[in-house]
Amino acid sequence: MTTVHASERVGTIFSVEAMLAAREGSWRVLHDIAAAIRPGMTEDDARRIAAEAIAASGAQRIWHPSIVRFGPNTLKTFRQRSAPDTVLGEDDIFFVDLGLVFEGHEGDVGDTFAAGNDPIASACAMAARTIFDAVASEWRENSTTGRALYDFAARQADVAGWVLNHETKGHRVGDYPHAIWKAGDLGDFEGEPAAGLWILEIQIRHPDLPVGAFYEDLLVRGIDPAGSHA
Numbered sequence: 001m002t003t004v005h006a007s008e009r010v011g012t013i014f015s016v017e018a019m020l021a022a023r024e025g026s027w028r029v030l031h032d033i034a035a036a037i038r039p040g041m042t043e044d045d046a047r048r049i050a051a052e053a054i055a056a057s058g059a060q061r062i063w064h065p066s067i068v069r070f071g072p073n074t075l076k077t078f079r080q081r082s083a084p085d086t087v088l089g090e091d092d093i094f095f096v097d098l099g100l101v102f103e104g105h106e107g108d109v110g111d112t113f114a115a116g117n118d119p120i121a122s123a124c125a126m127a128a129r130t131i132f133d134a135v136a137s138e139w140r141e142n143s144t145t146g147r148a149l150y151d152f153a154a155r156q157a158d159v160a161g162w163v164l165n166h167e168t169k170g171h172r173v174g175d176y177p178h179a180i181w182k183a184g185d186l187g188d189f190e191g192e193p194a195a196g197l198w199i200l201e202i203q204i205r206h207p208d209l210p211v212g213a214f215y216e217d218l219l220v221r222g223i224d225p226a227g228s229h230a
Helices: 016-036 043-055 071-075 119-142 146-160
Strands: 061-070 092-102 105-115 198-205 212-218
Touching (some): 016 043, 016 212, 043 061, 043 092, 061 071, 071 092, 071 212, 092 119, 105 119, 119 146, 119 198, 146 198
Antiparallel strands (some): 092 105, 198 212
16 A cells, blocks of 8 residues: 655545646747736736736636746845846746646746846856756655755756755645645655646846846656747
């Protein structure tokens, strides 16, 4: 008999297939939003674009507010407020973070994009994805605990010349609402995270400049983690 960790309990409707479908649907919406964001917009403009895309997507609801960060606001964590009236510059950086529910299951995805041709912005966005992939591979290959994954992520960021935001630690998802299980953060989880239940979040910043990047996705097995980087 398999013992389920208390932090990994799920409801009666839960299925891995539905989690993967929610993940796929969430990535489609995120890419639609990112493609519509242009320099000169404010974050409020981008959130309106996000709301329209979500309404047209078939998602049942959001389970966390949609987050869009421009420029220096990319250094902010989920619960911090953006500096007001921030406008996306011609050579700038932004990220989108969505929490959507499809068919009773939670998707949670985030990615960073460079607007224009700033090489630091492009490098930062790519680094968040690269570090995510390295950490996800560490989990798949070595059954690493949640806490150890973030130690590994910090080392990966440091070697690559970036700074990991240790306040962004990942979390549980599942059939809605996962929060009833009170699972805590992935970065504090002492067990091996089960596939299809945990969101790995990577947030980094430039060591000196106000440039940050964020990437998150579901920890899954048997699926190329780079598949969502389009």
